[in-house]
Amino acid sequence: MPLGDRPGDKSESRYCGVETEFNDDVPHLLTFSISHGGFDFVVAPLMVPSYRPSLVCKNSGGSGALPFAGSDLVLSPSQWSRHVVGKISSWINLDSEDEVLRVDSETTLKQEISWASHLSLQACLLPAPKGKSCANYARCVNQILQNLNNMQLWLRIPLVKTEDDSMDVNSDHLIDSWEVWNSFRLLCEHHSHLSVALDIQSSLPSANSLGRWFGESVRAAIINTDGLSMFVKAPPEANYWVFNHSIQIVLSGKPVHILPKGSVDVAANHSDDIDGGPGHPLRPYLDYVGYLYQRMDPLPEQERFELGYRDFLQSPLQPLMDNLEAQTYETFEKDSVKYIQYQRAICKALLDRVPDKEALTTTTVLMVVGAGRGPLVRASLQAAEETGRKLRVYAVEKNPNAVVTLHSLVKLEGWENIVTIISSDMRHWDAPEKADILVSELLGSFGDNELSPECLDGAQRFLKQDGISIPSSYTSFIQPVTASKLYNDVKSHKDVLHFETAYVVKIHNVARLAPSQPVFTFTHPNHSTDKSNDRYKKLQFEIPNDTGSAMVHGFAGYFDATLYDDVHLGIEPSTATPNMFSWFAIFFPLRTPVCLHTGYSLEVHFWRCSGPTKVWYEWSVTSPSASPIHNSSGRSYWVGL
Amino acid sequence: MPLGDRPGDKSESRYCGVETEFNDDVPHLLTFSISHGGFDFVVAPLMVPSYRPSLVCKNSGGSGALPFAGSDLVLSPSQWSRHVVGKISSWINLDSEDEVLRVDSETTLKQEISWASHLSLQACLLPAPKGKSCANYARCVNQILQNLNNMQLWLRIPLVKTEDDSMDVNSDHLIDSWEVWNSFRLLCEHHSHLSVALDIQSSLPSANSLGRWFGESVRAAIINTDGLSMFVKAPPEANYWVFNHSIQIVLSGKPVHILPKGSVDVAANHSDDIDGGPGHPLRPYLDYVGYLYQRMDPLPEQERFELGYRDFLQSPLQPLMDNLEAQTYETFEKDSVKYIQYQRAICKALLDRVPDKEALTTTTVLMVVGAGRGPLVRASLQAAEETGRKLRVYAVEKNPNAVVTLHSLVKLEGWENIVTIISSDMRHWDAPEKADILVSELLGSFGDNELSPECLDGAQRFLKQDGISIPSSYTSFIQPVTASKLYNDVKSHKDVLHFETAYVVKIHNVARLAPSQPVFTFTHPNHSTDKSNDRYKKLQFEIPNDTGSAMVHGFAGYFDATLYDDVHLGIEPSTATPNMFSWFAIFFPLRTPVCLHTGYSLEVHFWRCSGPTKVWYEWSVTSPSASPIHNSSGRSYWVGL
Known part of the structure; x- marks a missing residue:
């Protein structure tokens, strides 16, 4: 049952699930949570929580069946896949110093994923890494990802607050959960089936720190009943983000609020119990989330028009070489x-x-x-x-x-x-x-x-x-962005050419890490003696300190043009002409994403070069460390004269 | 005329060149330097030093010939290519804030390289970058490299001393010339035609700092007459390195010593002047370098046997699946x-x-x-x-x-x-x-x-x-290395598979950045209850502070075995069994080399994994930042059971 409708946003249904305890009677769990509770799906443990492979081996010789919740026959195949997300045992710790626990964890993880695949579940929720060091967990998950067909793996990441002034790069006392995720996904090579389930708890990081997630592959937001007030109090852009990025909501925890009846009127039509039994304890929370969703501002017309283009990479036009249709x-x-x-x-x-x-x-x-x-x-x-x-x-x-x-x-x-x-x-x-x-x-x-x-x-x-x-002049702009979706789409071509191409794209699932800066300016008519249109610009971007470390997948590019006098036209975010849809942004990818640690600045170089028959850009990063120069001599991407 | 013979080292001839001033009379320059001076080649400017394209355009309209030294006809093609290395104008500065100078520099560089290609020179010497920032210089050189056939570009890099205690990553007062090179070659993507001409001046960095160059693509060592004593005083491994890595020696500067006649007796047979004219002022230096070379210890028999295998990547044997020949x-x-x-x-x-x-x-x-x-x-x-x-x-x-x-x-x-x-x-x-x-x-x-x-x-x-x-037990070891030659050879395959393979290799052109550490140990007979031969090891490597930043292209691997009691056998460098040649080292590459800044440590993970029919390794780096996990599920490299 979706969260309800919001004007103009019918393209993506909103679903809401609920996290449950282990229950051997899966059909009853579904009746209670879905038929009675009104949720769309459950996030349920697949295996008895007390199970440990090392104990089983010694006691029974390993000949018995594994202690899964139910058998595959207790639900129909479509019930399993539509209504159950597998919750992997939360006790597993693949980076424990205790070798028995480590090996037990790996065995259990593989058994549960194998069972979930057998059931054709759409996703499994992986427990959060237990600490900063998660290489062995990542190695095992990465092996699993190599052999996975369609199942998504959601890595649970608590949305932990970072300290604003943590400048000491070697400080160990504070774990930035974004860094744990970043390390995990780098180890797994940005695998497209690995995404984040953000666990919203009773505190929130700074807006800048939170903003980093806007460019990540977040597939679920787990809202704890403890954290609901945080979610409500979060910056509007965070709420907007959750509700506008195909993120599944999962409610979790025990009821801790007395929710006012009045606030949930909008959703009242689906809060009646089917068989008159006691209602689901989290039902008021579900209704409240539905209310939050429905009271959002309707999508502006321009955004509705652009829905289908979100994060879709297009090759720029070549209007000089080709004739438009x-x-x-x-x-x-x-x-x-x-x-x-x-x-x-x-x-x-x-x-x-x-x-x-x-x-x-x-x-x-x-x-x-x-x-x-x-x-x-x-x-x-x-x-x-x-x-x-x-x-x-x-x-x-x-x-x-x-x-x-x-x-x-x-x-x-x-x-x-x-x-x-x-x-x-x-x-x-x-x-x-x-x-x-x-x-x-x-x-x-x-x-x-x-x-x-x-x-x-x-x-x-x-x-x-x-x-x-x-126009009398125009200037291009760039800003560094986290854009894992765009990066993965470029990477899927498995060649250098696509990493050395600029794309026109309606950027959406993107984190803008610093204000944009001007790159090249052209003025017309050009009365100077130097008629060259070649350009070179070196730029330095500072990421706000309270952001924490951040990942740069590339640069979003824009322009602003002075048509005449004070009449301008452009798409640079801070000065963009409202309701104009002729131009999306441009995206310059980086072949290897650059991880920018707190306190380091990003030095970027852009060149506009030309030859007898073509014009092209080259770009590179030189700080914190040097990248290759992208698109040397226009070998991958150019515009014909 | 080579530097002379050294017992057992006939495989690679040693040549010695001389750096000259601009001279329009190239045939005379050759007679003086080669016939009289005894040098093998000259490193000579190709263009009048006062030439500036921006001045030419205004005065003559650009219609005249470019002011090159001589024409292509003054020497035979083979004289040009055998005896002349082109020295690119040293005034060029492609990263100047002065745009006229910057554009003049780019034009001149391209004109001179084009002329050198026309002459089929084997190499050109590029002037040292003028500061830490060299992105535009690198961009231009990189464009040139895309279209170069066989010519090598030697980037001049002064061997500048770094301060031992420079821990401040943001300090700007000191330029580590290795970092300039590192940035330049990263921008140029480790291009195989770009190498280093190390300029040895009147001071030397610490042995650890110097040692980084052992793994780089150094093709020439320019020894200033000022710096000769430094070269003599350098650690023996540095001298050994210069004379054992196909490095061309180039003498430079004015005579500043009175060299004792006695010390050069060995080379006296070729110090007579052909036409009785005044001798070349650097002739005594040439003789002295020849003397230094010839007095080196002869190559041990084992090294002579292994000469042909140096830095040559081999796939490990599969003796279990295949039968040996x-x-x-x-x-x-x-x-x-x-x-x-x-x-x-x-x-x-x-x-x-x-x-x-x-x-x-x-x-x-x-x-x-x-x-x-x-x-x-x-x-x-x-x-x-x-x-x-x-x-x-x-x-x-x-x-x-x-x-x-x-x-x-x-x-x-x-x-x-x-x-x-x-x-x-x-x-x-x-x-x-x-x-x-x-x-x-x-x-x-x-x-x-x-x-x-x-x-x-x-x-x-x-x-x-x-x-x-x-044997009763055996242990594997790894250490991080700079190995640009090996990295380039792996990269030349242009796929992930070769980066996820371990190679048997006689490592030679390699910098060992830290002492090796034990990885996996196996003991026989194995009476423990856990019979698994899967292993996981996390290692932390600290690079000495006086090294400066360093590049890790991968890991050199070794083993040491205890045969029985105190009788051991192995190739781990600090305990290697002398004169044993059955095993070369193993090399585990990294898909993206890791630049390790001063004060950061390197965290590395190695796994030994197994399936029903095969055993494989996976490896990754997690600090300073996370690499992909290499060879997940043995997808690229495995050993069959």
Whole structure:
């Protein structure tokens, strides 16, 4: 039974499970928890907790059956797989100094996982590592992962508070549970079937420390009844995160609150008991979590539109080499916010260029370079109308298919006397006169990555000396991120090429570790003597101290463009233009993720390089230690001129 | 003209070059340095030092020829390639804050390398990075390396002393030149055409700091006349290293010593001037270096035998699954030292087991398990003769081909009444009586890696309760090493499999970063109740503080075996049995080399695991940060049962 509906978020159902004690009567456990309790699944121990292989061997010679809860026949196969998550014995300790306990633990773990596979369970909950050192536990789990088909392993990780000022890298007194997870998953090579079940207890770490989990593969949040108030009090982004990232909620513990009846009205329709017996003690908690979920703000329209794109890696467009399809034009033309900004910029430029008294006598020559199917032509003409300025427009477009649409647009709108259509690449067009204003929309997610600089440099020869380019400048930005999902998707290709490629992506399951910083800036027109568009930038990122150690899987990239004067357009998170959907972020991966310990800064280098036929980026990290230079000579990823 | 001959070291010629100033008359430079000076090659600038691309562009419009020293026609192609190493302009600084200088530097570097490639030079000397930050220099060199055919690039690195007590990881006041190199080569991904030209100046770092270079790709040692005394005073292992690792020597600087005539007598035969003109000012230095080389101790016989195997990766034998060839038996049987140790151990065991007064009445039953072609049978019979004890020998061998040889040996020697040959696998043989002494040589480079434990456990059932196993125990050892050559050879396969394999290798171009530590121990006979041969060991290595940071490419592995009582046999460096050549070391690589900063320790885990048909190792690092677990479930490398 899902947590209920929330407007606009039907794509991912929310389920809620309950952690139970060992119970040999599994059918009864299900009736009690699911039919009576209203939960969707149980997280239940699979084996008698007192079982120890070393004792069995000596007593019975190991000939008896293993003491599992029930047999596979007590439930139907679909009941097992839909309603039971296996809870691995919590006494196991594979890193104990006691060799008997260590060997018993390994044997039990393997037997229980084997049993869970036999039952086709969807997931098993692995107990939390007992200390900082968990190499042998990880080694055994990693062996299991090599032979696992579809089952997920959820490693239980208590959400332990870290001290804000722990600067001593060698201090042993405090365990940061994120570091335990980080070590475990590195040992298991980011295996995609290994994820985290975060155990929310009676305290919470700092917001920065908590934020690291936003980029991790968290599949379940175990909310202890003790920790429910923490969950409610957590920063809104944490609640938002749990409810927006396909995270299963599992309630755990004994009831400790008297929950007000009023707060759970929304969920009251499914709180009646089926057979009139005593209700499940955690039922009020379930209803309360459902209430928390349903009272969340509805998803904004833009996010709803982008749901299907979340964390999905796309290759950037090559609009210079390839011609866009009608479908692509269609999508981008719908982004009204963008064209409103362009219109505002053109208005300001026209007013600056032509004083009121010359409005009727002066005709401004405006060229739209890369006119596509005409949205910027329309914005220009609307700006002329708005400001009462006279315009002569040239619409330059290299895609002959878009030129067809342009012609019919001009005819339809009756713009024949104002607009001249030029079917040509702006870099080679021989213009009959020079322009006052050059308008273009050639920007990619990383600003210059679709070669706007090279195109506008080529068009600059038909711009008057004092002419205006809209946009007048643009800057790219990057920030380091934890992004285990994106990293794993890149890694799945098993080659270097995909690690040396930048991807357009709607980043979602990502932790932003530091504010973004500017990388490359281009200004148009470019009157400097140095016409090179090659760039080199060295950046230093400091991670806040209360974050703790963090993992950098790569860099999220953005741009911000100044169209004209104070009119800007962009996706850099702190200044992003609201409700604009033409651009997702760009993601530059790292071949080997960089673990950044508290107090260390991250030094990053980005280059924009060019050859006769292509432009490419190279990137590397040099501190805390040097990475390879990614994409040397554009060997893996480049944009064709 | 090589440095002369040294007994036993004819395999690699030693050459000596000289660093020169810019000289436009290259033929004269060669006559002076090579014909008169006696050097083998010159390291000469290729371009006028005052050249700056940014100045040229403005003055001449860039239409003139580049100001190279001479043209390609002034020397024959083979003269260029045999006698000239290109010295890249030392003024270049690709990491300067001054953008004009930075761009000029990149242009010049590319022009000079392109010229050197045109001339088919074998190597170019790149100037030392100007500071700690060298990412842009590395980026440019890395681009060049992507398109280089055969030319080597030698990066000049001054051998700068590090302070012993520099514990502050953020201290900027001192540059450890090894770290500059490390950063540079990581950025260039350990490219095999990039190597080091170590510049030996007027001071030397500590022996530990110096020792790091033993595992690096050092192709040249530039000895300044200022630094010659340092070279002479350096620890003997440093001199030994320079002269034993295919390192070209380059003399540099102005004469500053009056070298005693007597010391150079050995080289006097080639110090006469051809045309009676003034001699080369560095000629006495050349003669002195030749003298230093020739006065070195001759190579021991064992090292001469092993020359061809240096740093050559071999797959370990699988003697249990495969049968050895006659050639392999032949080689191992020649290792007389090993059989002398066995004979000593058997003597001691016989004397302990049979008192003098029973010598004539008691017959000891001795079984050689894995008898091969009989060397241990011979050692046993010699021990019996030496001690006057009576013996009944069973020679058990699973290889039917070796059994043929055994039969003819027994017949030839007339051992028919003493020796019984059993053609069987020791694990399955049904013995007619029990043995007093079990003798075997089943050890691999890592002790148990050829499955001695499993074989001897299988044979133990026909050993008397108080019987003796020779060997009675064995222990494996590992130590972390810098081994860029081995790392590169593993990496060249471009897959994970080769990084998860252990290799038998005569390690040579390797820096041993810490003393080796014991890993797994096996004792025979094994009377404990736990018969498992699975093992798990966690090790902590501390690198001496005066080493500085260091790179761990993997682990060198060894073994030491106690044959009986105080008679041991092994290859662990601190206790190795002298002049024994049956075993090289074993090398466990790391998929990503671990950079160990000063003050951090290295935590390493090794597992010995087993399944029904195979035994394998897994290994990982967990500190300073976690590596993947290597070879999970034996997916890449295993030994068949």
